[in-house]
Amino acid sequence: MTFDKNKFKDNYSTDKDNILKEFYIPILKESISYDRAVGYFSSQGLVKYLQGIDGLVKNNGKMRLIIGDTLSDDEYESINNSEAYSEIYSRLDKTWSDIFNSSVTELSKHRLAIFSWLLNRGFLEVRYAFRRKGLFHKKIGIVKDKKGNIVTFSGSMNETEAAMASNVNNPNGNSEEFVVFGSWDVDIFRRYGQEKVDSFNKVWEDCEDNTTTVKLPSAHYERIKDIYKNDSYPKSDSEKNQAELYDQITVNLDLDLDLDELDFSTPRLPKKIGGRKYQIQEHQVKALTDWKKSNYHGIMALATGAGKTITSIHGFVKFSETRPLALVVSVPYRVLAEQWCEVLSTFNIQAIKCYDGREKWESKLINGVGNFLLNIKKYLAVVVVNDTLRKEHFYSQINKIGNVVLADPDIHSWTWIKQSELIATITGTVGVEAVHMKKPVISFGKHQIINHLQTVLYVESYKQTKSAIDWFLKGIIREEDFESARLSLGASQLKSSIKLPEYESVYFSNNLEIEMAKKALKNLFSEYPVLLK
16 A cells, blocks of 8 residues: 555646546555545535545545635625525535436546545544635645555546546537646655645635634534444445546557447436436336427426436436527526536536636536537527526527527616517516506416416416416506506505605605615514514
C-alpha cells in the first residue's frame, strides 16, 4: 500500500488521459486516508467525487469530506442561532434525500452504497462548510499511503462521460484537467502541495475567514447510514466497467465496440436504469399517447413519484427522432438542475448548464444555439435556474430559436394586458389585473380566485385550452359581462381586505400611495402578528 511515483503524472487532462483508470483507481487502491473538499452539494457532484473509492474501502482507509454550501447574508449572520441552523439543516436534509432518490445508474448507486458503508464503519467523517454569498470553490483532494507519502490534486475536476469523450471528434465534449503534487518532490510539494493540505485543514478546523465549518448533524448521519446496512462492503464491477468504457473511448477504438454507444450527439433511450431493464409504465405510455394526440401540446399532470421527469425526457427522445428539437428545462434551484442533468445524461443528452456564473455557460449556449440553428446538431438541451432565466443575456440566445417571442421586462404588465386579445395565466396578479381591464382570461391555476368569474375559463388540457381560445375569440362575451366580473372581483377583494376608508377614493389611481401602504402593513401585522416572526 505505497504509491508508485513513476505511475503518476504532474498533470491529467481528459483530452488524452483515462483519469478514472490511470489516476483515481490506482491511487486510492494504495491509500489509507482520503481528504476531499466538494465545491457544491448535489447528486451529480457528490457521486463524481466518490469515483475510485473501492480501493480505499479494501484498505480500511478513512475519508474526511467537506461539503460546501452558500448561505444568504441573513442565514450567515444568524448561523449561531439554533433556529437558523434548523432551517438550513432542513434544506440540506432534503438535498440528501434528493441525492439518494435520484441516483438511477448502477455506478452512482454503488458509490453511494460505499459512502454509506464507510460511515457505518466509522471510516467517514463529514462536515459542512457554510460560506457567505460566494460559492465554496475549493476542489481539493489529498491522499496518503501507509508510509506517509502524500499526493494532492486540484483543478477543474469534472470527470463526466462527456468530458472523457472530448477526444472522440466530439465538439460538445468538455476538456478538463487537474494538477498533481507528490510529497517525494520535496521542494515542489513544499511550495504547492503543502498549501493544499493546509488549506483543507484550515477549513476542516473552522479557521477560514468568511467560512463557518460545522459537523454533520446526527439526523443527516442516520439518513446516510440507512442506505447500506450490510457488514460486508458493497461489491460491484461497475467502477471497473466504467474505466474500461473510458479506455475504449480514449484509444478510439481498435475493439469490437458499437460506435453509437459513444456518440453523444444523439439522444437515445437507455438499456437500463438503476440496474433494471428500462421500460416506462402504462400510465406514462398513456400520458405520451395523449400528448401526441394533442399534436404535442399540453401540460403533463402526474402524481408525485409517478415519473414526470422520465416521461418527459422519454417523449423528447422519441420526438427528436423525427425532427430537430430544442428542450429548455427551468427549475428553481441548482440541486434540481443537477438532478435533471444527471437523468438527461442517462438518455445520452448533454445539457448546457445555465447556472453558477455567466462566464461559465454563455459561450456554450451561444455555440449550442448556433449549432442547432445551422443543423450541425439535431437537438439542443438547456437546463436553467430561475435566477438565470430572468437575465437578458439568456433570453437573447433563446430568442434566436423559432416560435419564441419574448417580452421586454421594462414594459409594465398593464401595457401588455391592454394590447392583448386574451390573457393566459397560471398564478400571480396578471389574471386579476386582466379582469379589472375587462380582458378574457384562460386560467391554468386550479385555485385562483378569478376562476369563478364569467370572463375566466379554467382549463386542464390542451383540448380545453384550444376550445377556450376559440370561444373567447368569437367575441361571445358581452361588455356587461366584463363589467360584472370586474365589479364582482373588486367587491370580493374589498370584502376580504383590511379596512382602509381612504382607499376607495384612490381605487382607480395608478399612483404609488406610500402612506396608505404603510397603514396597510401596520394593520396587516396587527391582525396577523405571526407574520413578524
